[in-house]
Amino acid sequence: MRGAGKNPEEVIRGRGITVGFGDRLILDNLDIDVYRGEILGVVGASGTGKSVLLRTILGLQPMRAGEVEVLGVPYSDAAPAARSAVDRRLGVLFQHGALFSSLTVLQNVQVPMREHLRLSPRLMDELARLKIELVGLAPDAADKMPSELSGGMIKRAGLARALALDPDIVFLDEPTSGLDPIGAADFDALIETLRDTLGLTVFMVTHDLDSLYTACDRIAVLGDRRVLIEGTMGDMMAFNHPWVQQYFRGTRARRLGA
Numbered sequence: 001m002r003g004a005g006k007n008p009e010e011v012i013r014g015r016g017i018t019v020g021f022g023d024r025l026i027l028d029n030l031d032i033d034v035y036r037g038e039i040l041g042v043v044g045a046s047g048t049g050k051s052v053l054l055r056t057i058l059g060l061q062p063m064r065a066g067e068v069e070v071l072g073v074p075y076s077d078a079a080p081a082a083r084s085a086v087d088r089r090l091g092v093l094f095q096h097g098a099l100f101s102s103l104t105v106l107q108n109v110q111v112p113m114r115e116h117l118r119l120s121p122r123l124m125d126e127l128a129r130l131k132i133e134l135v136g137l138a139p140d141a142a143d144k145m146p147s148e149l150s151g152g153m154i155k156r157a158g159l160a161r162a163l164a165l166d167p168d169i170v171f172l173d174e175p176t177s178g179l180d181p182i183g184a185a186d187f188d189a190l191i192e193t194l195r196d197t198l199g200l201t202v203f204m205v206t207h208d209l210d211s212l213y214t215a216c217d218r219i220a221v222l223g224d225r226r227v228l229i230e231g232t233m234g235d236m237m238a239f240n241h242p243w244v245q246q247y248f249r250g251t252r253a254r255r256l257g258a
């Protein structure tokens with residue numbers, strides 16, 4: 001975890017998070033911590049509730065029990081105004097980029113600006129173009145429609161939108177899924193660079209072992225409706241649980257030289 005001192009600041013603190021749909025409990029009394037300046041990778045078998053956890057932390061998914069504190073604010077219980085003040089400091093890249101198909105890249109990046117800031121159209125254009133450059137897109141991408149972009153460009157455009165308000169924390173839901181290995185490695189490198197230069201904290205749901213090895217400082221493994229283990233890659237290797245062993249020490253992992 002870069003930039004963290006001896007007592008790293010918790011920017012997300014979830015306690016007793018319990019979420020269910022009908023009679024199915026997905027998360028049961030789950031605790032999670034995210035520290036300032038780290039890239040946390042959240043992994044787990046398909047359907048373990050990684051996206052549900054991300055949505056729950058963001059307040060988009062109601063909890064049956066538990067509490068979530070974000071940037072020191074009791075977010076899950078906060079009044080709308082206090083919540084909105086926290087929302088401004090969070091950026092989200094949903095799975096598949098989730099761009100508005102009828103808006104250009106520039107207009108997509110401006111959506112959060114229109115919602116939260118009062119800026120002149122000229123200033124918004126300038127700011128949005130800066131964000132587009134920041135994520136490594138060519139200037140002419142600004143005026144393209146999402147349908148004209150490659151998968152990698154869509155992820156970058158979604159990231160530019162997530163960065164629109166200079167957030168403290170960005171949430172990424174499987175950012176490298178669907179990218180070829182080189183595109184995925186480039187995206188991981190971009191995330192690391194942005195963390196280092198902007199001081200971001202990154203909460204990243206991923207299935208990508210490469211990302212976990214190269215970009216993530218810590219990993220949280222979801223299973224049995226809770227966080228099975230939270231720690232470094234070394235902690236994962238030493239943890240005696242069948243899924244964790246298979247995932248981190250299986251054939252795919254060995255191919256990566258673990």
Ligand SMILES: Nc1ncnc2c1ncn2[C@@H]1O[C@H](COP(=O)(O)OP(=O)(O)OP(=O)(O)O)[C@@H](O)[C@H]1O
Pocket residue numbers: 021026044045046047048049050051052053
């Ligand atoms: N709105 C919903 N209504 C009912 N069930 C839901 C809803 N959202 C998620 N679920 C269920 O919750 C479980 C966890 O879903 P989630 O999308 O969080 O899994 P995941 O760990 O992100 O999986 P994957 O790795 O496949 O993306 C799944 O069984 C899913 O069907």
